[in-house]
Amino acid sequence: MKKVLPILIIIVALIVTASLAISIKRTKTVDWEESYDEKSNKPYGVSVFYKELPKLFKDYKVRTVYHQPASYLIANSEDGYGEHVAEGSFIIIGNSDYLEDDSVDELLNFVDAGNTLFISDYSFSQKLHDTLYISTDFIENEKDSISHLSLKYVNIDDILIDRNEGDMYFSSFDSINYSILGYSKIDYLHPNFLQVPFGNGNIYLHLEPKVFTNYNLLKEDRYKYVEGVMSYLPANDVYFDSYTKIQTGYDGDVEKESNLSWFLEQLSFKWAWYTALVFGILFMIFNAKRRQRIIKIIKPLQNTTVAFVKTVSNLYFETQDHKNLIDKKITYFLEKIRNDYNLDTSVLDDVFTEKLTLKTGKKHEDVKKLVDFINWLKSKNEFFEENLVKLNRHIEAFYSK
Structure with missing residues (x-):
């Protein structure tokens, strides 16, 4: 044992040194994928916005919808098999191109019955364009990567959004019946937020989903813009769309990480943990053979x-x-x-x-x-x-x- 111990110490020292060298060379990259996943803490996830929804709609229930709106709204109708009747505001942030025609029809029926639909995305389903007679266009940001956002009827003016290659805006719409609620500015103002009356309810269409992401909500005072946008929605129950995040194939690393992952990102703790782990394994290996034979304890059979x-x-x-x-x-x-x-x-x-x-x-x-x-x-x-x-x-x- 005395001869083996120095060898073990040298082996452990080599392992720790090699691991430290590898970790220093590794560069930590940031995932800028626009997932709009309400469980993701990455820059373009929306976990912060999702957690704040109960505060924005205090005293009202916030439900997460993991299914196509068609199946969910039919099931939760007066004649459906759901546990409640869906009434309130249906919110979709990003990746709305998954909407099939039957889901668009059900969402329009939902609004026609006196409810609200809010979609923030760079584009919408073709059926929604055709039904509401709207068109969108893109203007490239040639000077820098900064867009300027503002809201009408709310005291929110000139909120900056960086890392933006350009802006989507409404190039044509019914200017008599539709209301412009907000603008984006590259060179000059472009409408990017509309209120569309439909039946007994309202549809809100917004063309800058990035403002709802973690990166923008936690930077400077950009959260005020999101609060202003949400202030247009009526105070009632909220249905938050999550079906899009399942369908887009987002890997969901945030949900798969263990609670130990944060500690392992701390360099000192990580190598203390690895060193203890190596010594523990070596201790078990060299103490596997006990000096005294174990006396087996026979327990009575239990009713399992x-x-x-x-x-x-x-x-x-x-x-x-x-x-x-x-x-x-x-x-x-x-x-x-x-x-x-x-x-x-x-x-x-x-x-x-x-x-x-x-x-x-x-x-x-x-x-x-x-x-x-x-x-x-x-x-x-x-x-x-x-x-x-x-x-x-x-x-x-x-x-x-």
Whole structure:
């Protein structure tokens, strides 16, 4: 052991020295990708804006929408299967080109019913252009990379945005019925923020999404511009679009990093950690052979049924595999119906509903709601947590009555 110890010290010293040399050569780069991800702390993520939304719309609920507006708004309509009726302001920041025609139609219906749509992006879907009769154009910033933004009717004037190659602006629109709420300035003023009345509601179109990013909100007094823009929106519930961030393929490094990542970025802590780790491994290697034989302790067998159930339930909760769990609950329920009431469950139609009602003595309307909801779930490919909760409530109600 005395001969081995100096060799170990030399090896550890070499490892630490090589690691330090490699870390010094590494250059830390900044990711300037415009992800507009509400969970990203990178310069062009929108985590700061997203966290401030509850303060901007105090006493109102802020919901994050991870689905196409068409499916979400239909599900959360008066005749839908959602847990609430969607009413308020639908906000989309960046990457709005994902919107399909049916989603545009549902958003327009949402606004027509007296709600609000706010989109901040460099361009909009073609259907939105055609429906609202708007056109946009681009002016290059030839002098520098700075744009000057201002708002009308709000005391916000000449807010600077740097790292900007140019500005998008509205080149044509209905100047009689539409209201200009803001401008960008390169050489002269260009309208870049419009209020468009539509039915009983309003559409707000904004052409500079960068102002909502972390980089700009945390720099100087640029946050005042964002506060001014949001002040045009009515005080009500907010629906924040996050479907675009899933579809754009953004790698989401922020969410994948562990809590230890920040500490490992601190040079002193990082090498103290690595040194302790190396010595710990070496200690375990050279102490693997104990001087005294371990006396094995035989523990009595335990009933692990409850622990197994908790483990399986935690697995489903962590993986968020709602579809798998919904399929299993439906399969188990139908199997029990076959065993208890000797009914064929291959076709869940009105005849099956009537037979099940007669066999169980339940109310026909309660049985029909359960069967219709199971059929609706079978027709879907995408499931949410609320679908699973609602199915469980239906099944529990069926057995309790």
